[in-house]
Amino acid sequence: MFSKDVGIDLGTANVLIYLKGKGVILNEPSVVAIDRNTKKVLAVGEEARQMIGRTPENIVAIRPLKDGVIHDFDITEAMLKYFIQKLKLRGFMSKPRVLVCCPSNITPVEQKAIRDAVVRAGGGEVYLEEEPKVAAIGAGMDIFQPSGNMVIDIGGGTTDVAVLSMGEVVTAQSLRVAGDQFDQDIAAYIKKKYKLLVGERTAESLKMSIGSMILADKNDTMDIRGRDMVTGLPKVISFTSEELLEAISDSIEMIIKAAKNVLEKTPPELSADIIDRGIMLTGGGALISGLDRRLTEELLVPVYVAENPMDCVVLGTGMILDNLNNISKK
Incomplete structure (x- = not known):
């Protein structure tokens, strides 16, 4: 059986999985319920989320990702293994190639933790891509031209602000406020x-x-x-x-400040493009009513909410999977 190409948006709040040829096949909360005494996994995803704050002492609902990175390695591995088995992503003789999104400023140690967790959960070759880049692609921005594109991706654990051109991040800031x-x-x-x-x-x-x-x-x-x-x-x-x-005003101010910092570091030619095109707002935070207009007022640049802000990252992984053979493994 041929191996499958899989895209994973490994979010602090939700895990979304994209299967090449099928589209988004999973969207579940990043929560695992375990028995404290036996360390046995009792529930994963939505079923585990329902248990948060409502369980007896011996059962604990854990969110294994914090601020966009792995906080509890074993639980993250158990969660990924559960999803990979549930979705039957492993072939009889093959393991899926997996593209995982991560915040733009994570350390090599954190990158290795993500790669190791995916491999131990049953993945094959693992590719890592920066979240704002993938979100911009999923939002329909053409970031591969020599022109400036700016995205603000407000997820569960992190907010990533980035300016992209020629398919790469030109300047970016990631903050653990989301x-x-x-x-x-x-x-x-x-x-x-x-x-x-x-x-x-x-x-x-x-x-x-x-x-x-x-x-x-x-x-x-x-x-x-x-x-x-x-x-x-x-x-x-x-x-x-x-x-x-x-x-939430203090946290919103921190996001505005990060966006201003990124704009200040952007080369003038790309700044002119961003003024023309506007800034794309993605992630669950984009759904807060009026946030686009508040950002427009503060940044003096038009800010638009992506069509499916929650799904931009995972849809972007799907588009990158189509060109996976051209990407060098990071």
């Missing part, structure tokens, strides 16, 4: 202001439901349940879009 940080900001804000403890899933649903950068467009209220820190009892409060904006 969707997960927004969730932590929201939970911390609620804890400080209301003395209420809420879980990360509650914080995430607030962000996705009522998050907005332009309050004139969307100023909603949502009821949330948590545990009162004073009485220890369950309590319900109403939370507004305005409060949410206040909670």
